Amino acid sequence: xxxxxxxxxxxxxxxxxxxxxxxRISTTTSTENSGLLNLLNPAFExxxxxxxxxxAVGTGKALRLGENGDVDVVFVHAPSAExxxxxxxxxxxxxxxxxxxxxxxxxxxxxxDIELNQTIVRALEKISQTxxxxxxxxxxSGTHKKELLLWQQAEITPAKPWYxxxxxxxxxxxxxxDEKLAYTLTDRGTYLAYKDKIDxxxxxxxxxxxxxxxxxxxxxxxxxxxxxxxLAKKYIAFVTGTEGQKLIAAYKKHxxxxxxxxxxxx
Numbered sequence: 001x002x003x004x005x006x007x008x009x010x011x012x013x014x015x016x017x018x019x020x021x022x023x024r025i026s027t028t029t030s031t032e033n034s035g036l037l038n039l040l041n042p043a044f045e046x047x048x049x050x051x052x053x054x055x056a057v058g059t060g061k062a063l064r065l066g067e068n069g070d071v072d073v074v075f076v077h078a079p080s081a082e083x084x085x086x087x088x089x090x091x092x093x094x095x096x097x098x099x100x101x102x103x104x105x106x107x108x109x110x111x112x113d114i115e116l117n118q119t120i121v122r123a124l125e126k127i128s129q130t131x132x133x134x135x136x137x138x139x140x141s142g143t144h145k146k147e148l149l150l151w152q153q154a155e156i157t158p159a160k161p162w163y164x165x166x167x168x169x170x171x172x173x174x175x176x177x178d179e180k181l182a183y184t185l186t187d188r189g190t191y192l193a194y195k196d197k198i199d200x201x202x203x204x205x206x207x208x209x210x211x212x213x214x215x216x217x218x219x220x221x222x223x224x225x226x227x228x229x230x231l232a233k234k235y236i237a238f239v240t241g242t243e244g245q246k247l248i249a250a251y252k253k254h255x256x257x258x259x260x261x262x263x264x265x266x
Contacts, residue, residue, distance in 0.1 A: 021050040023231045026062035027075040028142055029169030031214070034189035034258055039247055044238050050231060056169070058141030066090055066217070069224030072232045075239075077187075077214045078142035091217040093233065095240045096262040098248050099213040102146060104204035105174070105191055106132075106183035114203045121154040123204040128154070131162040133182035137173050138165025142212075147185045150209065174198060187212055189258035213262065216240070239263070 031037060032054065041052045055065060059076040066074040067090045074091065076082060085091045104114065104123055112126040127134055136158070137144040151158055166176055170190040177184040178198040191202065216236050221229040238244045240263035248261045 021048070021228070021231055022053055023050060023073065023228055023235055024053045024055070024071040025073045025075055025235070026055045026057060026065040026071040028059050028062060028077060029056045029171065030077070030141075030143060030187045030190045031075060032056035033169065033171040034187075034193045035253070036189065036248065036251055036259060039251055040239060040244060043243070043247065044235060047238070048231070048234060052235075058137070058139040058144065058169070060140030060145075063090075066219045069219060069227060072219055072228045073216060073235055074219070075214065075216045076142055077212055078145050079213060079215070081142075081145065082215050082217060086217065089223055090220055092220045092222075093218040093236055094215055095217075095236055097214045097216050097239055098245075098259040098261050098263075099211065100188045100259050101205065101212050102143065102185055102210040103188050103191060103202045104183060104185055105177070105200045106203045107181040108199065108201055109181070110203055112183070116202070116204060117206050118204065120150055120204055120207040120209055124150060124154045124156060127162075127183055128156045128158065133177075133180050134158065134163050135173055135177040135180065135182045135184040136163060136165045137170065138167045139169070141170075143170060143185060143187060146212070150185070153209070174200070189253075192253040192256055192258055195254060214259070 037054060045052055059078040062074050062076050063081055063085050065071045086094050112130045112132050114123045114126055136147060166173060170186055171194060173184055174186055174194050178200050216239060218229060218232040218236060219227045221227050245261035245264050248259050251258050
């Protein structure tokens, strides 16, 4: 009896069903909060019979996980930090995947009198002048990096009590801003995913400075030989290939497209 149980255990461990290959991906909370990965990843897992382990954090932490060799792929949206990651030898096979844009959202009362199509710098100036509550991610994410750059371009140093850094992901920040009737910067995809749950509306959009590109990068096996580089290349080929790009283009919320594919244009 004992021998039979041992044989069954060995079979389960080494059978294809239980010995699935795994791919570890660090990505942004905005990518996960949008719901896009729930569409992309099952299609990849089914095709290659693998398991994807997703770690959703800010872009800064996502890249640090790659630097440490704790993941096989990073899927983020902070171009300058991405290039530094690649140039320092931590990443390879960097490809454009998609883009959307950032939007400034806030309460319908719009006490700061922000105009929809004015420059984002002017919108931030109005928030600073009125000292109305602004919620910042404060987490070294791609969104946080963009927000800090925009304040710098506006020549404004935001500070308490009206400026609050909460160290949270995009979905949580939107929820906090909604509760406090505050302003915040978000990617459009996450806003649309949360639109039914909040009262905040888009108050400023369309400035070229709000462009938000996403790239995917394999962790360099020359730096970390243990990473699953072959599977990483397959995942990159999938999301930048025809099937993945079509899935991205077709993904909508409230009738609006959340992301626009870029890879087939490279």
